[in-house]
Amino acid sequence: MKAWRFYGFNDLRMDETASPVCKPHHVVVKVQCVQPSVTEAQLARGIKTLAYERIKKRLETEAPVQLFGHEFCAEIVEAGDGVSKFQVGDRVAARAKLPCQDCSLCLSGRSTLCRKGPVIGFDLPGCFSDFALLPEIALVKVDDRISHSEAACLQSLSDSVAAVETADIQVGDTVAIFGQGSMGFECMQVARNCGAGKIITVDVRDEACQKSRELGADTSINANQDDPVASIRDLTDGIGADVVFECAGGSPLQGLSGVKTLTQAIDAVRSGGKVIxxxxxxxxxxxxxxxxxxxxxxxxxxxxxxxxxxxxxVRLVASGRVQLKPMITHVLPGIESVPQAFEITANKGKYKAISPAQVML
Ligand SMILES: [Zn+2]
Structure with missing residues (x-):
């Protein structure tokens, strides 16, 4: 099969490799749609973010190595022994961070706290290849009402759902969201489903602010034109928002805000409020x-x-309660397009992209 492998930072090559062999409690999938996450697009260039040291070490000791590709939609072509929830022909998406299923946290029903399990694309090969071997516990069956493109966004959406659950929004809460990239949009829409009252979003791109209003924000502030902290305080009688999601921080090398939006989020939340x-x-x-x-x-x-x-x-997207299509701005044809998808995702501002660029296989 064809698989993209990293020979170092900034050195991605398409190789002919052996197809994966199925094993118990795993499935082999044929990849239909895959996109680099923003974090992966940064790591591919050696920019420091989550898991940088781990990826650096793998490149130094294992290159060439298949990395990344946990945001995908794929069809099961083979199911290993013990697989009970899925059949050949099912379309699936995945969550990325998996529990080890063996530590005291996992065995006592607290597997969300486990940090010993593998991450798809970091520790296990992901889906920048024709086929991939994936553990059953990572997967979810994709509803027929969800397209391949939308399904590739479900991993990111599941992290956003977890973020909104962590916020424990009370009905009617004023919620502000800094950053209207994919997770900012997702948190905004999930928060609406979870009882948020007034929703205020912040970005520095007019097209993102416009789209945010179309998808349900009551007010969207362009921080290049207006002071977001003053605006949020004006909209909340000077008190501040009950909950603020900070989804814009990160390396300025990729158009992110550094720590500026975290400082603003802290200034924009009310006393006793929550910054996520x-x-x-x-x-x-x-x-x-x-x-x-x-x-x-x-x-x-x-x-x-x-x-x-x-x-x-899956239920949120299939029922239309969360819209992903308006955020999918770049869809590229064929596995050869993978480097271009990394380039666009690493420079979303330059390419006017909202979600990562997708590749259809
Ligand atoms: Zn564990």
Missing amino acids: GVSWFGEPFPVDIDLLRERSLRYLFPDISTSAHLEYT
């Missing part, structure tokens, strides 16, 4: 803990998404 940290920053930075303490702020990080979250994403 969705972004990865790639480096440490100083935080005024006394400020958080004085205002009784909660700075929370999302739980890892579970099978239940992933199955909920």
Whole structure:
């Protein structure tokens, strides 16, 4: 089969490799649609973010190596012994971070807290290839009402569902979301489904603000034109938002905000309110803990998404309660397009992309 393999950072080559051999509790899938996540597009270029050291070590010791590709839609072509939930011909998507199923946390029903399990695309080969071997526990069956393109976004949506659940939104809460990339859009739409009252979004791109209003934001602020903190305070009688999702932070090398939007999120939330940290920053930075303490702020990080979250994403999209199509701006033909998808995803601002660029196989 054809598979893209990394020989180092910035060195991606399409090779002819052996197709994966099925094993118990796993399936072999034929990939239909795959997209790099924003994190993967950064890691491919050696930009520091989540799992940078882990990927660097794999490149130094194992290259050439198949990396990334956990956001996909694929069809099962072979099911291993012990697979009970899926059949050949089923279309599936996956969650990325898997429990080890063996530690005391996993065995006591707290597998979302396990950090010993593998991550698809980081520890296991993902789907930048014709075929892939995947563990059954990662998968969800895709409803017929969901397209290949939409299904490739379900992994990201399941993380956004977990983030919104972590926020524990109360009915009528004012929710602000910094960043209207894929996870910002997803958090906004899931928050609407979970009882959010007033929804305020922030981005620096007019097209993202426009799309955000179309998808349900009551107000969308272009932070290049208006001060988002002052605007959010104006819209909340000076109090601040009950919940703020920070989805814009990260490396400025890729058009992200650095830590600026985290500072703004802290300034825009009300006393006792919650800031949900969705972004990865790639480096440490100083935080005024006394400020958080004085205002009784909660700075929370999302739980890892579970099978239940992933199955909920299927219902959300199949029923139309969350729209993914308007966020899919770039769809490329054929496995040869993978490097172009990484380029677009790494520079979404330049290409006016909202979600990562997709490749149809
Ligand atoms: Zn475990």
